[in-house]
Amino acid sequence: MGRRFTDYREINLVRKRFCEDRMITDESSISITWASYSRATDEHCFLVEHPNGDNDYYIHPKVNLSGLSNLRSLDIPATYRNDFDAQHNKSMIADWVHRITGHHLIDTDISALVREEKTLTVIISPDSMRFANSFQLNRL
Numbered sequence: 001m002g003r004r005f006t007d008y009r010e011i012n013l014v015r016k017r018f019c020e021d022r023m024i025t026d027e028s029s030i031s032i033t034w035a036s037y038s039r040a041t042d043e044h045c046f047l048v049e050h051p052n053g054d055n056d057y058y059i060h061p062k063v064n065l066s067g068l069s070n071l072r073s074l075d076i077p078a079t080y081r082n083d084f085d086a087q088h089n090k091s092m093i094a095d096w097v098h099r100i101t102g103h104h105l106i107d108t109d110i111s112a113l114v115r116e117e118k119t120l121t122v123i124i125s126p127d128s129m130r131f132a133n134s135f136q137l138n139r140l
Contacts, residue, residue: 010129013104014046014060017130032058034129044129062132063103065124069136089113093122093137105131 015032024030031049035057038045046058090113094105111125123134 007108009106010108011046013106014044014058014129016104017060018046018048018058042132060129062128062130063101064132065097065101065103065122065135066133067135068097068100103130 011032011034015027015030018024018032019027019030029051033047033049034044035047036045037043043059043062046060047055048058049055090107090110093110093113094107097103097105109125109128109131110122112123114121114123120137121134122137124131
């Protein structure tokens with residue numbers, strides 16, 4: 001699990017969320033570093049360093065994506081429907097999640113894509129810092 005905590009793309013998205021929640025317009029003005037993980041709460045904690053020298057801890061809330069299972073709006077092109085481990089399908093799903101929820105999903109957030117007859121289960125990586133639940137998509 002250790003190498004995941006240095007995934008700068010994911011940490012940059014945590015910084016973006018932190019700044020959006022606090023209406024900080026200059027994201028580069030703060031420094032954010034992964035500090036710890038709590039198995040009890042399944043939350044990651046980050047050290048935030050502010051330009052004025054103050055430091056504080058930020059517990060990043062994990063987003064529950066299970067509600068996406070109720071939507072029927074992802075159309076996977078026929079040429080890609082059976083090629084689920086390919087990066088382009090993970091990217092397509094990440095783009096769809098962003099359009100629907102506004103949350104940026106990256107390849108390290110998706111552990112696997114499991115095809116069933118009429119559904120596609122998107123399994124969220126167990127060590128994702130930002131997302132809590134897997135979800136199913138009804139394939140159109």
